[in-house]
Amino acid sequence: MILKTLAFAFLLLLNNPAFSSVMVDDFVNQQHNFTPTPSNESSEDDRPEKIIKELFEAKIQASYIKDAAVINNRFFRHGEFLLSRQTDEELELEDERNTPEMKSLCSTSISDGRVYDAFNRLADNFHNHDSINDDYRDFNYVVSKNGTLFIMDAENGCHSYILKSKPEDPYYGIGKPVACAGKMSFSQGKITSINIDSGHYWPFEDQLVLVTHHLFKKGIFANDAKVGIRTYTRLPTDFISRYPRCEWEYEIPLQVFLSITPEEILNKYR
Incomplete structure (x- = not known):
């Protein structure tokens, strides 16, 4: 308050x-402890x-x-990841989309550096949703505690519907802890953007660093991929000084984001 x-x-x-x-x-310079790079361009967003x-x-x-x-x-370390539990423990049984089959329907496979959905279609924001082909939408994604990627049409349900207990379990309906969750964009099986936009899990930037490195090793990012964050306060303190222009945006080029190493993150949780 x-x-x-x-x-x-x-x-x-x-x-x-x-x-x-x-x-x-x-005040801005004091908070970030750096001097922004001079620019001849100005916009309303730079005010x-x-x-x-x-x-x-x-x-x-x-x-x-x-x-x-x-x-x-809510957050705890598990192997190479940090897991987050669901923010609230609503059982969510009333939603007809929340079915035991959701996990298999959201499964993915990877071949030749490209992601395929459960129906063996190349993951693509334009072409493999359940509606008309020219309907462009992001995917909801979760990464399990073992690093497995699941994706769903953003209109088909919530992040917490994907990984569940067995239906007879009294806690069925509550999502299991995940390594990360949010929105993901694809073009021809390549990830073009990833973020932590999940109201059910509220992951944070440390989790995104670890999962991004994990997925990058699989070769499934597009060369011009972007990483979306919520706040720079969760990144290493010297990040802004290394990449001063990045503080003006909340979408970071993949290669810049990967400069934050998993070791930098995990060392904070020993």
């Missing part, structure tokens, strides 16, 4: 003409006020994740 109050007060301050853009720039608001959103998000990890014990 205190954090939200402070954030609201600061946003009111942003609208005060006396709060100059110079002061905003000083200092927008960056400040995003910083506050990031801090609120980071605070929520930290509290969730400590209080609810």
